[in-house]
Amino acid sequence: MSIQVNNLSKKYGQQLALDSISFSIPSGEVVGFLGPNGAGKSTTMKIITGYIPATSGDASVCGLDLVEQSLEVRKLVGYLPEHNPLYLDMYIAEYLLFAAGIAGVKNTKKALEMAIELTQLGPERNKKIGQLSKGYRQRVGLAQALIHDPKVLILDEPTSGLDPNQVVEIRNVIKNLGSEKTVLLSTHIMQEVEAMCNRVILINKGKIVADDSLEGLKNTSPTDSLETIFRNLTSHVGSI
């Protein structure tokens, strides 16, 4: 199993953000992590990447325990946080070389070329990150996440805020990556999942409400669109 999560719970103060969720993802799968805003998607991802600890439960990546072998796990995971944080005053190559170095890559130059190739950053590679369009910034974020050739990619809303063309481009990049890596990506857009994923984990109010292949989810109510299924499974939450 690439990612194994057992009874994971997270409390922020009194508020229960994650309520004992469990799932496992075999290697090579592209999984869409779906749910309304505030459902616990980002929290789960922050726990798996080791940014924050879980309140209870445990998780492992490629058989390595998240807490006990934290540094080992981090070598295997590439992470694109929500809102794609970047140092705007750095040059692309400068930033990616730093990302490679801090990820423990030996041959940083080679890793840089590979990441630029994969994310098709070539034409813009001599620019400062602050000068880039949102779509290209997103590619830099992706390049940062995969610069150390991780086995597992965790992408938190990788296409949010992009225009339709950019969305398609980023989706293609992720789809290509999915052929050799395990990808867990979060979104609240159904088409996203249809375009990229073979499996859906639907989460609502910190609980998993559906965990199925795309086909399986469609078959639960064949007459409805995926949008409607999503709404039915999560609608009892007050909309934001």
Add this chain to the structure above:
Amino acid sequence: MWEVFKKEIRSFLGSFIAYIVMGVFLAITGLFMWIIKGNNVLDLGVASLQVMFNIAPYILIFLVSAITMRSLSEERRLGTIEILTTRPVSDLSILLGKYLAAVALIVFTLLPTLFYYYTIQQLADPLQGTDVGATMGSYFGLILLAASYASIGLFASSLTDNQIVSLIISMVLCFFWYGVLSLLGDIKALDAIGKSLEWFSLDFHYQSISRGVLDTRDVIYFFGFIATFLGATKMAFESRKW
């Protein structure tokens, strides 16, 4: 650790902070040493850098705080802290990388003042020369003092995602540990309590090292001070895990 260190140094050089800090430090110390009437070297006629070593702690309160104000607060504001802390490096090595980069920049800022020392050596009475021991001691003390300021600055910057708030907290804390505590020793009414509080001030140990007599107690004090503030920084930095 060195990856973070290199990145910090690059960002100092790229954002002109480094040049501003060095320029301001040299300009102010230069003014006080050679130009402003009254206490300057030529008026006093004493071949020593004492004027600089008296004024430098106050200039450094501002400059060191300016160097460190963004180091952690900016990572928090941008959200890059989430990338940094999920890479295979420990939190401690991130902090040490940032801390050592700040200290390196300060040492680099002090280097050009060796030229002042050379000048004074040339001006000095050839029979008496300059007090090499006291000068070396003062430089050593000044570096330890600035390194202590840097640990305060890093701590302040771990508390907030606002650089200005970080700058002000850092300056206040530096001034407290340098200036306020040592003044307490001068208050007659406080008597022995004031004297023992004075022992905790950075100034007390800075002055002591400046005399050119290396007392291990002073060195231990400075290293303990730095370690304490770095420890506090680590706690604040890991507050997300609470």
